[in-house]
Amino acid sequence: MEAYKVIEIKESVFADNDREADRIRAGLKGEKTFLLNLMSSPGAGKTTTLLRTIEALRDDLRIGVMEADIDSDVDAAAIAKAGVRSIQLHTGGMCHLDAGMTEQGLRELGTSDLDLVVLENVGNLVCPAEFDTGAVKNAMILSVPEGHDKPLKYPLIFTVCDVLLINKTDVLPYFDFDLEKVREYAHMRNPRLQIFPISAKTGEGVSAWTDWLRTQVREWTK
Amino acid sequence: MEAYKVIEIKESVFADNDREADRIRAGLKGEKTFLLNLMSSPGAGKTTTLLRTIEALRDDLRIGVMEADIDSDVDAAAIAKAGVRSIQLHTGGMCHLDAGMTEQGLRELGTSDLDLVVLENVGNLVCPAEFDTGAVKNAMILSVPEGHDKPLKYPLIFTVCDVLLINKTDVLPYFDFDLEKVREYAHMRNPRLQIFPISAKTGEGVSAWTDWLRTQVREWTK
Numbered sequence: 001m002e003a004y005k006v007i008e009i010k011e012s013v014f015a016d017n018d019r020e021a022d023r024i025r026a027g028l029k030g031e032k033t034f035l036l037n038l039m040s041s042p043g044a045g046k047t048t049t050l051l052r053t054i055e056a057l058r059d060d061l062r063i064g065v066m067e068a069d070i071d072s073d074v075d076a077a078a079i080a081k082a083g084v085r086s087i088q089l090h091t092g093g094m095c096h097l098d099a100g101m102t103e104q105g106l107r108e109l110g111t112s113d114l115d116l117v118v119l120e121n122v123g124n125l126v127c128p129a130e131f132d133t134g135a136v137k138n139a140m141i142l143s144v145p146e147g148h149d150k151p152l153k154y155p156l157i158f159t160v161c162d163v164l165l166i167n168k169t170d171v172l173p174y175f176d177f178d179l180e181k182v183r184e185y186a187h188m189r190n191p192r193l194q195i196f197p198i199s200a201k202t203g204e205g206v207s208a209w210t211d212w213l214r215t216q217v218r219e220w221t222k
Numbered sequence: 223m224e225a226y227k228v229i230e231i232k233e234s235v236f237a238d239n240d241r242e243a244d245r246i247r248a249g250l251k252g253e254k255t256f257l258l259n260l261m262s263s264p265g266a267g268k269t270t271t272l273l274r275t276i277e278a279l280r281d282d283l284r285i286g287v288m289e290a291d292i293d294s295d296v297d298a299a300a301i302a303k304a305g306v307r308s309i310q311l312h313t314g315g316m317c318h319l320d321a322g323m324t325e326q327g328l329r330e331l332g333t334s335d336l337d338l339v340v341l342e343n344v345g346n347l348v349c350p351a352e353f354d355t356g357a358v359k360n361a362m363i364l365s366v367p368e369g370h371d372k373p374l375k376y377p378l379i380f381t382v383c384d385v386l387l388i389n390k391t392d393v394l395p396y397f398d399f400d401l402e403k404v405r406e407y408a409h410m411r412n413p414r415l416q417i418f419p420i421s422a423k424t425g426e427g428v429s430a431w432t433d434w435l436r437t438q439v440r441e442w443t444k
Binding site for chain 2: 041042043044069070071072074075093095122123124125126127130143144145146147149150152153154155156168171174175
């Protein structure tokens with residue numbers, strides 16, 4: 001009984017959310033600001049990847065960051081050190097951001113003078129995938145220690161993403177992780193998924209990802 | 223506006239769920255069956271840890287397993303090979319199990335001739351922590367590659383758990399993971415949390431955990 005009730009409510013929430021997300025995207029287009037939604041499991045390396053990405057793009061693009069967390073400021077502190085404009089969004093226990101929360105964050109951050117805003121979503125492979133945040137592109141990180149079977153077990157997030165970053169390739173020798181298998185499983189879910197193996201720790205492979213992102217931002221903001 | 227509406231609904235769902243969870247626990251007590259709820263991020267090693275746990279306890283206890291997954295059967299297939307009674311629960315996109323879904327699973331599995339049932343929850347550090355499943359004890363796994371800051375970022379799950387297994391200690395040399403820091407942060411959230419560092423892959427440290435679990439099951443079912 002409860003489950004059925006919850007699902008009904010979710011459906012109307014989703015429809016409202018999708019309309020709001022479309023409105024956010026239209027606003028960003030008008031302002032020439034690109035919003036990237038970055039998702040992953042806890043500990044897959046979102047913040048480290050973001051720091052590498054900022055390092056690679058900061059000379060070409062004006063960047064802002066929104067750090068979503070349940071109630072800590074650990075990541076925002078790390079990003080603030082990198083010297084880009086950033087804010088912390090506390091979800092108050094919620095497992096994801098929806099379009100309304102993203103819009104509040106964008107307003108708080110101030111986006112009219114930014115080319116690229118990155119939203120670091122809550123660490124979770126399930127809920128964030130269900131809510132369109134208004135981002136222009138969705139990226140996810142799967143880290144080597146998590147295993148290559150994840151596209152089989154968390155299908156939705158692989159379906160809604162445009163890019164899959166396979167992080168922590170520096171520890172490939174210590175894990176039973178099959179890079180070809182993960183490509184195969186991920187493309188079963190989403191044939192147009194762009195896949196970039198990277199090590200945010202060593203920097204290996206990062207430039208292919210940041211080149212792709214720079215091109216996407218220029219395309220959107222031209 | 224939407225966020226507020228959702229939270230109101232969640233509160234009534236939580237109250238219903240808690241009553242149902244208490245009813246499940248009372249039923250299990252009468253039947254002398256112990257239910258363990260096992261939670262973690264995706265890829266932290268729930269299934270491998272469970273296989274090690276079954277190996278250590280199968281001569282002493284009659285064990286059953288409920289594998290919750292969004293829509294795959296990957297884990298149930300692995301558990302079935304271990305030769306214990308198991309069922310797969312598909313949550314149909316939901317990020318957690320609530321008491322009602324757990325009760326359906328227990329009925330389907332059949333528990334009257336079992337001493338220990340393990341519920342392997344959906345891989346997620348946020349949502350499963352919010353719903354009491356009716357389990358006698360809650361255990362979580364944090365794996366070394368996820369980092370020692372997780373108790374700061376996902377506080378609720380550390381608060382509701384009785385046990386924290388720190389898995390993948392075999393790869394400690396390759397990660398910046400501070401075992402003392404994670405103990406300190408986890409105990410800030412929950413001073414009575416039992417912590418066992420293990421490697422489910424090599425078996426190191428597993429017996430301290432399974433000895434603790436055996437004692438808990440005997441206490442509950444005596």
